[in-house]
Amino acid sequence: FGAGTLAGLRVVVSAGPTYEDIDPVRFIGNRSSGRMGFAVAEAAALAGAEVTLVAGPVSLPTPPGVARRIDVRSAAQMREAVLAGAAQADIYVGAAAVGDYRPLEVAPHKLKKQDGAPLALQLTENPDILKELAARSPRPFLVGFAAETRELAAYAQDKLARKGLDMIAANRVGAGLGFEAEDNALAVYWPGGGEELPRAPKRDLATRLVACIAERYRATYA
Ligand code: C5P
Numbered sequence: 001f002g003a004g005t006l007a008g009l010r011v012v013v014s015a016g017p018t019y020e021d022i023d024p025v026r027f028i029g030n031r032s033s034g035r036m037g038f039a040v041a042e043a044a045a046l047a048g049a050e051v052t053l054v055a056g057p058v059s060l061p062t063p064p065g066v067a068r069r070i071d072v073r074s075a076a077q078m079r080e081a082v083l084a085g086a087a088q089a090d091i092y093v094g095a096a097a098v099g100d101y102r103p104l105e106v107a108p109h110k111l112k113k114q115d116g117a118p119l120a121l122q123l124t125e126n127p128d129i130l131k132e133l134a135a136r137s138p139r140p141f142l143v144g145f146a147a148e149t150r151e152l153a154a155y156a157q158d159k160l161a162r163k164g165l166d167m168i169a170a171n172r173v174g175a176g177l178g179f180e181a182e183d184n185a186l187a188v189y190w191p192g193g194g195e196e197l198p199r200a201p202k203r204d205l206a207t208r209l210v211a212c213i214a215e216r217y218r219a220t221y222a
Contacts, residue, residue: 005047005048005214006044006047006048006049006091006210006213006214006217007047007048007049008048009048009049009050009090009091009217010049010050010052010088010089010090010091011041011044011049011050011051011052011089011090011091011092011093012051012052012053012054012082012085012086012089012091012092012093012140013037013040013041013044013051013052013053013054013092013093013095014037014053014054014055014056014078014082014092014093014094014095014096014098014129015032015034015036015037015038015040015041015053015054015055015056015058015095015096016032016033016034016037016055016056016057016058016060016096016097017029017030017031017032017034017056017057017058017096017097017099018030018056018057018072018073018074018075018077018078018096018097018098018099018126019056019057019073019074019099020074020075020099020101020102020103020126021074021103021106022103022106022107022111022121023106023107023108023109023110023111024107024108024109024110025110026110026111028099028101028102028103028123029057029099030097030099031097031180032056032058032096032097033058033060033180034055034056034058034060035060035182035202036095036145036171036184036202036205036206037053037055037093037095037096038053038055038058038060038063039063039202039203039205039206040093040095040206040209040210041053041063041066042063042064042065042066042203042206043203043206043207043209043210044091044093044210044213045063045064045065045066045067046065046207046210047210047211047214049091050067051065051066051067051068052066052067052068052069052070052085052089053066053068053069053070054069054070054072054078054081054082054085054096055069055070055071055072056072056073056078056096056097057071057073070085074099074102075098075099075102075126075127075129076102076126076127078096078098078129079126079127079129079132082094082129082133083129083132083133086133086136086139086140089140090140090141090217091140091141091142091143091213091217092130092133092140092141092142092143093143093145093213094129094130094142094143094144094145095145097147098126098128098129099126100125100126101123101124101125101126102123102124102126103121103122103123103124104122104123104124105122128163130142130144130163130165131163131164134163134164134165135164141166141167141213141216141217141220141221142163142164142165142166142167143165143166143167143168143169143213144159144160144163144165144167144168144169145168145169145170145171146159146168146169146170146171147170147171147172147173148170148171148172148173149172149173149174152170152171152172152187153170153187153189155170156168156170156187156189157189160189160190160191161191166190166191166216166217166220167188167189167190167212167213167216168188168189168190169186169187169188169197169209170186170187170188170189171184171185171186171187172185182201182202183199183200183201183202183205184199184200184202184205185197185198185199185200185205186205186209188209188212190216195212197209197212
């Protein structure tokens with residue numbers, strides 16, 4: 001096997017946003033389109049991996065070659081699907097924009113206006129899926145994403161260390177890049193190294209990222 005191949009490896013990729021319900025008709029979401037994660041899933045399958053794609057609410061077709069797709073809505077559902085899949089996985093790529101918070105309570109009926117008074121919504125933190133995986137033994141090779149609007153390198157490297165990851169792919173959001181954009185640019189870091197993947201369509205970038213993951217995976221488990 002060449003260094004860029006994922007042949008014989010099982011890869012779980014999470015992609016897209018999560019939606020946290022407020023009441024039967026409203027939710028808290030985010031602007032992740034799922035395109036980067038779907039592109040990573042496709043590239044990993046092309047590299048020979050058996051790919052499980054855990055997708056948040058997106059309207060994207062399943063990429064060719066992806067072995068299975070699990071559609072979820074909330075962070076809790078994503079956590080469950082990822083933890084189940086990751087138990088047998090060699091590599092987990094967390095490309096999903098998992099909501100940090102969810103409403104403490106989901107209202108059983110549609111919330112009504114408060115006659116001009118402010119409406120307070122109490123939120124509670126969601127579990128961190130990557131962090132939870134990092135604490136497991138054995139655990140898959142862990143790749144996280146970091147979307148930042150400033151201090152990209154510092155925040156990403158801090159996240160790499162703090163979450164106990166093997167690799168992190170950082171992208172600047174805004175200025176036609178990142179969320180909802182066709183193109184992306186990534187700075188990839190691992191303990192003791194890194195690589196810049198310059199601006200390119202998300203599919204090309206995903207191919208390069210997967211090659212980088214394969215190389216680091218081989219270097220780690222050689
Ligand atoms: O800390 P932050 O949310 O910026 O980290 C982003 C990375 O962590 C992504 O890889 C994302 O999939 C993952 N994450 C997670 N569970 C959360 C929040 C983020 O796995 N609750």
